Amino acid sequence: MTQYVILNKTDLDEFISRLAQIKKTVAPVKRGVKNYAFEEVTSGKNVAVKYIPTILPPKKYFLPQTETLQQYDKSKKTWNAVMEFQEMIIFGVHTCDLAGIQCLNMAFSDKPKDINYLARKNRILIIGLECNDYCDEYASCKVMDNHMPNGGYDLFFTELDDFFMVHINTLEGEDLIEKTGLFKEAKEEHKKALKAMREEKRKRFKDEVNVTHNQLKPLFDKSFEAPVWQSLEARCVSCGNCTNVCPTCYCFDIEDEIDLNLTTGVRKRRWDSCQNEPFAQVAGGENFREARGERQRHRYLRKFKYPVDKYSRYFCTGCGRCSRTCMAKINLKETINELAQGAK
Amino acid sequence: MKKPKVAFFDFSCCEGCQLQVANFGEGLLDILNLIEVVEFREVMSEKWEGDFDVAIVEGSITTPHGVERIKKIRDRSKVLIAYGSCATIGGINGMKNKFDLDEIKEYVYKDGAKYFETIPTRPVHQVVKVDYFVHGCPVYQPEFVKVLKCALQGIPYTVPDHSVCVECKLNENECMYDKGLTCLGPVTRAGCNSWCINNGNICYGCRGMVSNPAKNGQMDILEKHNIPLDWVVNKIDMYNKPRELEETETNGKKR
Numbered sequence: 093m094t095q096y097v098i099l100n101k102t103d104l105d106e107f108i109s110r111l112a113q114i115k116k117t118v119a120p121v122k123r124g125v126k127n128y129a130f131e132e133v134t135s136g137k138n139v140a141v142k143y144i145p146t147i148l149p150p151k152k153y154f155l156p157q158t159e160t161l162q163q164y165d166k167s168k169k170t171w172n173a174v175m176e177f178q179e180m181i182i183f184g185v186h187t188c189d190l191a192g193i194q195c196l197n198m199a200f201s202d203k204p205k206d207i208n209y210l211a212r213k214n215r216i217l218i219i220g221l222e223c224n225d226y227c228d229e230y231a232s233c234k235v236m237d238n239h240m241p242n243g244g245y246d247l248f249f250t251e252l253d254d255f256f257m258v259h260i261n262t263l264e265g266e267d268l269i270e271k272t273g274l275f276k277e278a279k280e281e282h283k284k285a286l287k288a289m290r291e292e293k294r295k296r297f298k299d300e301v302n303v304t305h306n307q308l309k310p311l312f313d314k315s316f317e318a319p320v321w322q323s324l325e326a327r328c329v330s331c332g333n334c335t336n337v338c339p340t341c342y343c344f345d346i347e348d349e350i351d352l353n354l355t356t357g358v359r360k361r362r363w364d365s366c367q368n369e370p371f372a373q374v375a376g377g378e379n380f381r382e383a384r385g386e387r388q389r390h391r392y393l394r395k396f397k398y399p400v401d402k403y404s405r406y407f408c409t410g411c412g413r414c415s416r417t418c419m420a421k422i423n424l425k426e427t428i429n430e431l432a433q434g435a436k
Numbered sequence: 437m438k439k440p441k442v443a444f445f446d447f448s449c450c451e452g453c454q455l456q457v458a459n460f461g462e463g464l465l466d467i468l469n470l471i472e473v474v475e476f477r478e479v480m481s482e483k484w485e486g487d488f489d490v491a492i493v494e495g496s497i498t499t500p501h502g503v504e505r506i507k508k509i510r511d512r513s514k515v516l517i518a519y520g521s522c523a524t525i526g527g528i529n530g531m532k533n534k535f536d537l538d539e540i541k542e543y544v545y546k547d548g549a550k551y552f553e554t555i556p557t558r559p560v561h562q563v564v565k566v567d568y569f570v571h572g573c574p575v576y577q578p579e580f581v582k583v584l585k586c587a588l589q590g591i592p593y594t595v596p597d598h599s600v601c602v603e604c605k606l607n608e609n610e611c612m613y614d615k616g617l618t619c620l621g622p623v624t625r626a627g628c629n630s631w632c633i634n635n636g637n638i639c640y641g642c643r644g645m646v647s648n649p650a651k652n653g654q655m656d657i658l659e660k661h662n663i664p665l666d667w668v669v670n671k672i673d674m675y676n677k678p679r680e681l682e683e684t685e686t687n688g689k690k691r
């Protein structure tokens with residue numbers, strides 16, 4: 093298998109069109125005044141090759157906002173499992189979002205395996221796209237070690253001069269290269285160009301906070317009583333935006349929906365969020381995380397502590413979405429810096 | 437199974453929420469398979485003398501006569517559904533509560549004012565017990581159907597107590613604040629599937645506020661966006677003024 097091929101930039105449009113003929117293809121497209129979203133495309137016309145992280149991460153294709161899990165019929169006393177999935181190609185996934193998908197894969201492959209998730213995941217092909225420079229000031233992908241490609245894709249595109257350098261990572265990826273038939277073998281000069289860009293990039297990307305990757309975990313280990321949570325308590329309005337847009341938040345709620353005949357119906361799951369008021373409420377009305385500061389602390393510990401204990405991996409990708417979208421302008425990098433300052 | 441007897445009533449309102457039902461289209465037939473509508477002034481002239489399995493009440497209570505009438509309806513109903521913002525939170529009618537009642541009455545009715553008795557606007561649950569709430573101005577049809585199904589099964593319906601932003605994000609709308617507009621989504625309870633924002637409008641807060649809105653946090657947001665407080669208070673009051681009666685009369689206890 094050839095590892096690297098190239099695609100002329102002028103052929104990108106045709107490449108996307110050909111992909112879309114193979115199967116459903118989604119890619120980043122401009123949404124509104126200053127945002128982007130992954131949407132179905134049929135040509136390269138609207139595809140944004142330079143974009144800041146989309147409003148929702150590609151998570152929405154792996155774990156849709158709502159999904160039917162079961163069907164029931166009370167008269168027949170039957171429950172049937174339902175699987176909803178679709179073959180598709182996601183084009184243009186940044187390295188932070190590739191990391192997000194890897195985190196979800198870990199969580200949903202853990203026992204008990206989430207069959208609905210895995211069935212969907214196995215039918216999605218991923219084409220990554222490198223950020224040669226920062227998307228914006230909210231990013232912290234370097235300190236999270238997600239700024240460079242590190243697997244989790246079938247093909248990976250890097251934009252250079254007048255061509256894309258394309259890394260082939262799987263047989264499925266190679267198959268796409270063959271079927272679309274627009275690629276040429278990468279020569280030594282192309283590889284040199286890639287190397288030169290990466291060297292430049294390494295200089296440009298610096299730890300975005302005042303602690304290093306390895307210092308984050310111990311910092312959060314000792315953070316439970318830190319004053320920063322009180323400051324977030326006063327500022328957060330519990331809109332739930334930070335968790336809904338996070339590529340590694342996967343909490344959901346289950347809801348039964350009966351049909352109008354009051355006999356048949358479906359069981360659905362829908363995204364839920366620890367920032368929502370009733371999330372930690374139990375029968376009797378007790379709420380285990382009533383204070384907003386506690387909910388915020390929980391969110392942070394679910395990125396920087398608990399998953400590291402469980403999976404040896406940070407569940408923050410550094411994509412910056414939570415800070416970008418926060419109603420109260422609560423900023424992840426600032427929170428980390430405040431914690432670090434307090435720990436001195 | 438005998439079909440449950442359902443009646444619609446209106447108090448102070450624009451009857452727009454009932455219109456939402458009348459406008460249901462084909463789905464209405466499925467609903468009519470389930471229930472027998474015995475009174476519905478907007479679409480039929482019949483009246484029913486017996487008891488109701490379900491009374492669906494639109495409008496807020498704004499007169500002494502209204503108080504008496506809603507009490508009688510409650511006595512005759514097994515289940516009572518407050519329907520639409522006027523009924524669930526006081527809604528637009530609540531704006532009256534910002535003024536001295538006698539003054540505002542004269543302003544509206546001029547010389548005729550003496551013929552009208554008026555009391556501060558109240559949502560239905562501030563006068564009689566309400567079993568189900570369908571918020572919204574107008575109500576969001578899919579939510580009404582959900583509530584009706586719960587009522588007919590005798591199971592509770594839980595109104596979402598998280599912000600409209602949640603639904604807005606799930607729908608992947610660009611935030612109104614990113615467009616330079618002010619939106620009441622963060623303090624308004626969800627359940628309408630962020631209906632207005634999906635259609636290019638801001639959220640006006642028509643479903644009422646979440647049970648525990650963050651006052652300080654909200655102030656910060658306004659400050660950051662240079663939005664004057666009065667302006668937002670006016671916007672919130674447009675639907676939510678009678679909330680104050682709740683806070684004083686129930687000692688601020690959350691419902």
Ligand code: SF4
Nearest residue numbers: 328329331332334418
């Ligand atoms: S986005 Fe900001 S205001 Fe909203 S819940 Fe998260 S931290 Fe709180």
Ligand code: SF4
Nearest residue numbers: 338408409411412414
């Ligand atoms: S916590 Fe924030 S920066 Fe980290 S992955 Fe989630 S949204 Fe991205």
Ligand code: SF4
Nearest residue numbers: 188223227231233411
């Ligand atoms: S956070 Fe890093 S990897 Fe993600 S879009 Fe921004 S620059 Fe690219």
Ligand code: SF4
Nearest residue numbers: 601604611612619621
């Ligand atoms: S548009 Fe309104 S409802 Fe949507 S996220 Fe922004 S503030 Fe919230």
Ligand code: SF4
Nearest residue numbers: 628632639640641642
């Ligand atoms: S978006 Fe806001 S104003 Fe519109 S229906 Fe929903 S709660 Fe009411």
